[in-house]
Amino acid sequence: MLIDCKSLAKKIEEETVELLKNSKKQAKLVSYALNPDPSTVSYLKSQQKKAQTLGIEYVMKIFDNSQELVENLKKDSQDETVHGIFVAHPLPKDIDELSVVSLINPEKDIEGRNPVNLGRLFFGIEDFAPCTAAAVVEILTSTTSLEGKKAVIVGRSVTVGQPVAVMLLRKDRSATVTVCHTKTKNLVELTKSADIVVVAVGKPYFLTPEMVKEEAVVVDVGINVVEGKVVGDVHPDVEKKAFLTPVPGGVGVVTTSILMYRVARNAFRGG
Ligand SMILES: NC(=O)C1=CN([C@@H]2O[C@H](COP(=O)(O)OP(=O)(O)OC[C@H]3O[C@@H](n4cnc5c(N)ncnc54)[C@H](OP(=O)(O)O)[C@@H]3O)[C@@H](O)[C@H]2O)C=CC1
Numbered sequence: 001m002l003i004d005c006k007s008l009a010k011k012i013e014e015e016t017v018e019l020l021k022n023s024k025k026q027a028k029l030v031s032y033a034l035n036p037d038p039s040t041v042s043y044l045k046s047q048q049k050k051a052q053t054l055g056i057e058y059v060m061k062i063f064d065n066s067q068e069l070v071e072n073l074k075k076d077s078q079d080e081t082v083h084g085i086f087v088a089h090p091l092p093k094d095i096d097e098l099s100v101v102s103l104i105n106p107e108k109d110i111e112g113r114n115p116v117n118l119g120r121l122f123f124g125i126e127d128f129a130p131c132t133a134a135a136v137v138e139i140l141t142s143t144t145s146l147e148g149k150k151a152v153i154v155g156r157s158v159t160v161g162q163p164v165a166v167m168l169l170r171k172d173r174s175a176t177v178t179v180c181h182t183k184t185k186n187l188v189e190l191t192k193s194a195d196i197v198v199v200a201v202g203k204p205y206f207l208t209p210e211m212v213k214e215e216a217v218v219v220d221v222g223i224n225v226v227e228g229k230v231v232g233d234v235h236p237d238v239e240k241k242a243f244l245t246p247v248p249g250g251v252g253v254v255t256t257s258i259l260m261y262r263v264a265r266n267a268f269r270g271g
């Protein structure tokens with residue numbers, strides 16, 4: 001069974017439209033990437049399209065060196081006409097991601113990458129939780145109950161795996177969380193016993209039907225471009241035995257809506 005993510009995205013979008021209507025400022029989002037990979041290119045395209053539909057001013061800044069990125073980031077962080085700053089992950093390996101994301105003004109950090117916002121997350125403040133993690137949690141709470149459920153997350157990135165874990169542990173959700181990665185032993189045993197599986201590894205069709213139990217809720221975060229087509233980290237046949245978010249049209253569309261909502265919220269607040 002496929003989980004309907006588009007209706008959820010639409011609901012968030014309606015709230016965004018309302019905020020934009022009541023905002024005195026022209027909302028503006030600036031997105032950064034350094035040598036973007038295919039999934040980042042896919043996201044930037046989705047952002048551009050969505051911003052255009054909503055009437056949010058959108059500036060894409062793609063660089064091939066960190067110096068230009070840093071200079072621009074410093075300027076945009078101080079710019080009152082900019083309401084949201086997004087920096088795509090991953091950055092090239094030789095770049096210290098922490099020092100780059102620390103330059104984002106925390107109040108414009110709509111993707112929640114500045115350590116101030118990641119720190120707030122540990123205290124349960126989710127206004128600036130990473131958008132993808134927020135999308136995963138929105139999808140899960142609108143699909144199933146979480147209390148006492150066994151949730152297995154595959155992937156431990158700062159963008160997805162780790163913030164999802166923190167959010168699912170919050171006391172008003174209280175799932176029991178296991179986070180897996182490349183050094184995890186007996187991964188199949190873990191995923192197969194889970195009520196909820198969140199997959200964010202970046203490998204096409206990584207999770208196969210044998211790895212999940214009947215009626216589990218499976219959230220596919222993966223965006224992989226294979227022969228020009230977007231496919232997830234979960235094999236589509238998983239839908240035959242479990243509840244599954246589609247790719248495309250799943251987590252990605254909710255993530256984009258949340259990102260735009262955050263920009264609109266900042267513009268509305270006048271920040
Ligand atoms: N839909 C959306 O809105 C979004 C989609 N994405 C997509 O999600 C995917 C993951 O992104 P992101 O979290 O940034 O990726 P990263 O590359 O930063 O992290 C991948 C994680 O997966 C783990 N992993 C990789 N291979 C295996 C394996 N064989 N077994 C167990 N764990 C494994 C890695 O483990 P280790 O730490 O040990 O290396 C790592 O923790 C990508 O396809 C990305 O494009 C990302 C963000 C948003």
Ligand SMILES: Nc1nc(=O)c2c([nH]1)NC[C@@H]1CN(c3ccc(C(=O)N[C@@H](CCC(=O)O)C(=O)O)cc3)C=[N+]21
Pocket residue numbers: 039040042043046087088089090111131132159223230247248249250251252253255256
């Ligand atoms: N700091 C950071 N945060 C991210 O959230 C992040 C990132 N870096 N780096 C790149 C990945 C990738 N990603 C996507 C999100 C939505 C779509 C999306 O909306 N895709 C559409 C359209 C796909 C298509 O082109 O058909 C869909 O899934 O339906 C794609 C890709 C976010 N990422």
